Amino acid sequence: MPxxxxxxxxxxxxxxxxxxxxxxxxxxHPLPRLRDTGKAAWLQxxxxxxxxxxxxxxxxxxxxxxxxxxMLAGEVDRVARAGEPALVxxxxxxxxxxxxxxxxxxxGDEVLKHVAHxxxxxxxxxxxxARFGGEEFAMILPNCPPSFAHAVAExxxxxxxxxxxxxxxxxxxxxxxxxxxxxxxxxxxxxxxLWVERxxxxxxxxxxxGRDRACLEQPAVSFVSPEEKGLLFGxxxxxxxLS
Amino acid sequence: MSNGxxxxxxxxxxxxxxxxxxxxxxxxxxxxxxxxxxGERVLVLDADLGLAxxxxxxxxxPKVTLHDVLTGKATLEQAILPAPGGFSxxxxxxxxxxxxxxxxxxxxxxxxxxxxxxxxFDRILLDTGAGISDVVLHxxxxxxxxxxxxxxxxxxxxxxxxxxxxxxxxxKRRHVRLVVNQVSAAGEGRTIRNQLQLVVDRFVAPQLKAExxxxxxxxxxxxxxxxxxxxxxxxGKRALLLVxxxxxxxxxxxxxxxxxxxx
Numbered sequence: 001m002p003x004x005x006x007x008x009x010x011x012x013x014x015x016x017x018x019x020x021x022x023x024x025x026x027x028x029h030p031l032p033r034l035r036d037t038g039k040a041a042w043l044q045x046x047x048x049x050x051x052x053x054x055x056x057x058x059x060x061x062x063x064x065x066x067x068x069x070x071m072l073a074g075e076v077d078r079v080a081r082a083g084e085p086a087l088v089x090x091x092x093x094x095x096x097x098x099x100x101x102x103x104x105x106x107x108g109d110e111v112l113k114h115v116a117h118x119x120x121x122x123x124x125x126x127x128x129x130a131r132f133g134g135e136e137f138a139m140i141l142p143n144c145p146p147s148f149a150h151a152v153a154e155x156x157x158x159x160x161x162x163x164x165x166x167x168x169x170x171x172x173x174x175x176x177x178x179x180x181x182x183x184x185x186x187x188x189x190x191x192x193x194l195w196v197e198r199x200x201x202x203x204x205x206x207x208x209x210g211r212d213r214a215c216l217e218q219p220a221v222s223f224v225s226p227e228e229k230g231l232l233f234g235x236x237x238x239x240x241x242l243s
Numbered sequence: 244m245s246n247g248x249x250x251x252x253x254x255x256x257x258x259x260x261x262x263x264x265x266x267x268x269x270x271x272x273x274x275x276x277x278x279x280x281x282g283e284r285v286l287v288l289d290a291d292l293g294l295a296x297x298x299x300x301x302x303x304x305p306k307v308t309l310h311d312v313l314t315g316k317a318t319l320e321q322a323i324l325p326a327p328g329g330f331s332x333x334x335x336x337x338x339x340x341x342x343x344x345x346x347x348x349x350x351x352x353x354x355x356x357x358x359x360x361x362x363x364f365d366r367i368l369l370d371t372g373a374g375i376s377d378v379v380l381h382x383x384x385x386x387x388x389x390x391x392x393x394x395x396x397x398x399x400x401x402x403x404x405x406x407x408x409x410x411x412x413x414x415k416r417r418h419v420r421l422v423v424n425q426v427s428a429a430g431e432g433r434t435i436r437n438q439l440q441l442v443v444d445r446f447v448a449p450q451l452k453a454e455x456x457x458x459x460x461x462x463x464x465x466x467x468x469x470x471x472x473x474x475x476x477x478x479g480k481r482a483l484l485l486v487x488x489x490x491x492x493x494x495x496x497x498x499x500x501x502x503x504x505x506x
Contacts, residue, residue, distance in 0.1 A: 222375050222405040231442045233397055
């Protein structure tokens with residue numbers, strides 16, 4: 001879309017931004033006033049607002065699947081370059097249908113919101129947590145070594161398990177989650193799809209083994225530690241060879 | 244493990260590398276030619292299922308491929324081609340890219356095909372993909388022996404080491420052969436083999452021991468191949484080095500490696 005040139009008309013009319021502005025207003029997204037910022041900055045704010053809107057799940061406020069896939073593709077590239085261990089976790093609320101059936105969909109929505117909030121509370125700023133669909137959530141944890149991964153997954157599981165969720169006046173429910181995790185493929189032929197699939201397989205395993213548990217793919221034994229690299233390239237004989 | 248080939252049992256050698264671009268397919272093809280020159284019946288199988296560039300290296304673009312065999316459109320006989328260099332090739336065809344996700348069905352079919360090939364050849368080389376994907380690991384698991392191709396570059400060495408570690412821990416390999424490609428001085432291959440063995444002894448062996456397995460993991464240098472302008476020339480012409488320039492230093496080194504492999 002070309003930026004507006006010199007125009008005395010209102011930009012919102014010239015570009016027909018009505019639908020966009022309506023969306024932003026309805027979702028409660030604040031916009032600066034056109035006369036305070038000038039045209040370019042205001043339009044940028046509208047675009048930023050729309051981007052933000054299209055990358056979020058409206059119910060939980062988490063990243064949506066679209067945004068998750070974008071982040072995941074970026075992470076695959078980063079892992080291929082840096083070779084850092086990264087983890088994808090798929091998290092599914094156990095027996096969620098029972099909550100909906102027994103307490104109604106508004107109660108189900110409350111559960112989703114509370115779980116989402118707790119998940120966001122469990123992660124570091126560089127991590128991504130998304131609503132993948134239905135009662136399934138997904139996380140990307142960059143630079144997450146295998147030794148750390150089990151602790152993270154367990155922490156999430158226990159936090160959710162110990163949570164009491166108010167669904168109506170005087171009424172609460174408790175839920176558990178199953179988690180499946182897979183580490184980034186370190187070399188070629190990694191794809192976001194395959195990575196998620198491998199995590200999903202672990203999630204199925206967690207479900208099959210009785211739910212309320214975390215199953216992680218066997219950590220990549222292909223990971224080479226700095227100590228190993230140090231020895232591989234550390235001796236003077238090899239230094240001479242390289243120089 | 245160490246005696247020579249016999250007519251009734253094929254010997255399956257997986258050729259792999261950590262990093263791509265180290266000359267894995269070049270080594271597979273030329274090693275096959277060198278073994279064929281020794282009188283062996285050799286087949287090279289594109290075990291990367293279509294992502295390898297074996298077809299490019301051999302300059303073969305067949306109409307019938309492993310893909311057609313797997314989908315029942317052709318017989319195995321139709322897909323086995325004579326390659327320059329006196330050996331046979333079974334190419335995957337680009338249609339197999341979709342199989343880069345190894346389903347149980349493809350896994351079984353691949354095993355079945357290799358079983359059928361074993362009695363017909365003295366030696367089968369599985370040219371695997373780079374990296375450690377599930378396809379590569381499966382292909383390697385079907386082999387009697389593994390050959391890791393490595394270059395003196397630090398990234399290649401790191402990835403080769405990671406591959407060796409995976410093979411030792413996941414597949415209980417205790418004997419891994421090495422070909423060091425693109426060495427700039429004689430003896431460099433030995434140095435790299437020793438360096439890799441040192442790290443294996445320090446970091447992998449204790450882990451295996453902790454799991455109750457005290458058989459040492461031994462890296463055997465099968466050969467070192469010098470940097471040789473003839474290689475670039477042959478690759479550029481899509482010709483096999485061993486066919487077009489058998490006297491080139493790299494070709495001589497490959498012939499020596501084949502002799503060592505044949506025992």
